Amino acid sequence: MxxxxxxxxxxxxxxxxxxxxxxxxxxxxxxxxxxxxxxxxxxxxxxxxxxxxxxxxxxxxxxxxxxxxxxxxxxxxxxxxxxxxxxxxxxxxxxxxxxxxxxxxGPPPAAIDSMGSKIEAKKTMAAAGVPVLPGITIETDSAIDGAQLGARVAEEIGYPVLVKAAFGGGGRGMRIVREEGDLLEAVEGARREAVTAFGDGTVFLERYLDAPRHIEVQIFADTQGTVVHLFERECSIQRRYQKIIEEAPSPVVDEALRAELGSAAIAAGKAIGYVGAGTAEFVMGSDGRFYFLEVNTRLQVEHPVTELITGLDLVRLQLLVAEGRPLPDDVITAGIDGHAIEVRLYAEDVAAGFLPATGTVHGFSVPPLPGVRVDSGVSAGSEVGVHYDPMLAKIIAHGPTRDDARRTLARALAESRLHGVVTNRELLVGILREEEFAAGRIDTGYLTRHDPVALARSWRSPELVPVHAAAAALAAQAARRADALALSTLPSGWRNVASQEQHTTFDIEGDEVEVRYLVRRGTTRVSVAGTSLVGVRVLSASPDQVDLEVDGVRRSCAVRTYGSTYHVDSVLGSLTLVEQPRFPEPGDRNEPGSLLAPMPGTVVRVPVEQGQLVEEGATVLVLEAMKMEHSVRAPVAGVVSQISVKPGQAVDLGAVLAVVEEVSE
Structure with missing residues (x-):
């Protein structure tokens, strides 16, 4: 050793x-x-x-x-x-x-190689007795007889069927076929796309499970031949095939099913000569039957939930195994203690279709509640750029029961403070507090059945915008008063004409909201977006804290200011407000029809030409950022009157990429 x-x-x-x-x-x-x-x-x-x-x-x-x-x-x-x-x-x-x-x-190279081909991996697992979905392989140069293939699919697989490229991933070449009449076209289309993307048109067909659960099992193996499983994780809450909430154990796996899953995962590990930490992934239908998906030959992002329910340090175990040591006794005898749930906090704009976000992290804190763990790579001053995955942190809660962990995690997230970048925090809280999730009725189609934007707003109080807008305006006023070089002894907001209101305008999530206010001894008036707040009392107002009573309810609002941007946090939630200049510079508005870069990135494709007619929704440009491609589409049917960029060009957030002039019918 x-x-x-x-x-x-x-x-x-x-x-x-x-x-x-x-x-x-x-x-x-x-x-x-x-x-x-x-x-x-x-x-x-x-x-x-x-x-x-x-x-x-x-x-x-x-x-x-x-x-x-x-x-x-x-x-x-x-x-x-x-x-x-x-x-x-x-x-x-x-x-x-x-x-x-x-x-x-990590594992031996041969173990990694054995999982490189989906077809060979399935053959290996089937030979080892691991349940696999029935499937058919069509080699890249094989001729296809539509009638014969349809008959084979009906007999060996059944519908719906999933057509997948054998090499590569990312959804390229993937088709779902629900009727025999659509089969041949789907297979031929998948082959063409597979050749273009991966240089090999081999595809395979397998039974498609509608909205299954995604269950994975943590395995560990040492160089002495011992292979164990450390129970299952539920990873069904996904967007764009990417997990965003994971938990251990699964809320639907009982002891008998757990034993079956564990045995299958161990068999998978032994079949490929595994060493170290790995994960056997399965899809599971509503009938409780599960099928092999893949083996991830590495540590998983969601490993903390397994650590919290077992009390084991999986990274430490990896290092011990790498040194040639046998698995310790506490691994062999590990059991399940309570329940753990993890959320992935991403820099992304949920309302914009999970578009990755960039910026500077001005502040990041999670309340130190019992049972809460934070694994993060960011802190105040961290830059979130376009080159890497936009995950900012993993926040994990452990409790005696699933409901305990769920409630604790929801509270920790709701009270977290993260300023400077747009995140998916509101969505995560919305999911954790949603009725189906709370009951454990989840599957990979959860975010298809539930609108992510509605979930993100489901716990937002109607008072959030008016109270926080008022707090931001009052904090800004207090800051200006504190910085005053003359007449600094006068009360904040003092006017010769006592009835004259002060006012400011904020951009709040794309809407311009005007705040008008007047604070005098015995008199306080505040209106937000033209609506007067009832029973307003300002108990205290400083540049970073506003104690405000509205309609008999007193709330304390923490305010953090970065230039013209205000971040306000209270029991109501968080809100970002950007103060608008009272006298905008002339010529600072883009011409109508301008397509702006939704994020910093690199132009990878411009499939249109200047002067070309395009339909509404047509792709005008494709940007690459954070390992993903994002299409910029025409908002209306019209003429591409201007193209301002070319492939390979780096662009900043808000840059004008092209202009589409609407054509009236």
Whole structure:
């Protein structure tokens, strides 16, 4: 057995911080690697040493195995932990580590390779007795007889059927077929798309489960041949096939089903010679029958929920196994203690279709409630850019029961403070407090049945905007009074004409809202968007705190100001308000029909030409940001009168990309 003395973490953000925490507790020196964009990141400061990888894009930095290994050589690191994403499931990198005499904290390369092909993975699992969905493979050069294929699907699979590209992912080449008449067209279309995207037109067909549950099982294996499971996680709440809420254990898995899932997961691990931490993923229908989906050959984002119900440190176990040590007894005898739920806090605009958001994090805090854990890679001053995944933090709650954990997590999120970037926090709170979720009636179609925007607003009080707008206006007035160089002894808001109201206008979620107010001894008047607030009393007002009574209800509002932006937090929730200039500069408005960049990014495609007629909703440009492509569409039918950018060009938020002039019929 070899003892790891110095560990290089080939990752960034919250997972890098998470690995550093466990490694340092084991007296292991930690080395970080960082890109230009991450020079000021928290994980870099937390590491004992750090190596700069010049550049910003992942392909130039964190995905460069040669640079990672060179950093290990220069620092004398004897092991590399890849975290998740990036190089964590790269068999070639795992082999390169072995060739360089560096321990790869992960499974053997052969185990990673065995899961690279969906078809071969299913064959391996079926041979090991793991339940798999019935399927049919169509090779890239095979001729297709529509009638014969339809007969085979009806006999061997049944409808609905899912058509998928055998190589690659991201939904490319994926089709759902519900009737035999649509089968041939779907298969041929999937093959064409697979060839374009992956260079191989091989597809496979398997039974499609409508809105199944997504259940996964944590497995752990050591080099002595012991393979165990550490129970299941429910990961059914997803958007864009990306998990956003995970929990352990699943609310619908009883002891008998848990034993079946665990046995299948262990069989999967043994079939591929697994070592270390891995996850066997399954889909489960409403009848409780489950089927193999894939094995993730790495640590999962949602591993904290397993840690909280078992009391185990999975990163520590990874490092022990990498040293060649057997799994400790507390792993072999692990049990379930209570329930844990995790939410992924993303920088994204839910109302804009989960569009990733960028900006500077001005402040981030989560109330220290009992049972709440925060895994985060950001703090005040952190920059959220376009090059990496927009996840800011994972917030996890543990309690004796699922309902205890759910309620605690909802409260912790509702009272959290995160300023500077748009997040999905309101949606997460809305889900946690929603009736079906509370009852455990969830599946992968949850956010199809429930409107995300409505969920995000479901817990918003009608008083939020008027009270917070009034608080922001009063705080701004107090700040101006505090900064006054002359007549500073006069009361804030003093006027020669006592009846004259003060006023200011804020942009609140795209709407202009005017606040008019008059505060005098014995007289307080406030109106927001033309509606007078009833029974207003200002008990105190400072630049960062306003104690306000409206209609007999007293609330304290915390106000944080960054330039012209105000963040107001109270028991009602959070609101961001941008103060509008009283006298805008002439010519600062874009011409009608301007398509603006919804985020900083890079133009990857311009499928239209200047002068071209386009229909409403037609794609005018495609931007790439945060590892995803985003289409910018024509808001109306019209003529593309201007194209201001070209492929490969980087653009800032709000930049004019093109202009579409509406054509009247």
């Amino acid at each position: 070899a003892t790891i003395k110095k560990l290089l973490i080939a990752n960034r953000g919250e997972i890098a911080s998470r690995i550093i925490r466990s490694a340092r507790e084991m007296d292991i020196v930690c080395v970080a690697v960082y890109s230009d964009a991450d020079a000021g990141a928290r994980f870099v400061a937390e590491a004992d040493e750090a190596v700069h990888l010049p550049g910003t894009a992942p392909a130039d930095t964190y995905l460069r195995g040669d640079l990672i290994l060179d950093a290990a050589r220069r620092t004398g690191a004897d092991a590399i932990h890849p975290g998740y994403g990036f190089l964590s499931e790269n068999a070639g990198f795992a082999r390169a580590c072995a060739d360089a005499g560096v321990v790869f904290v």
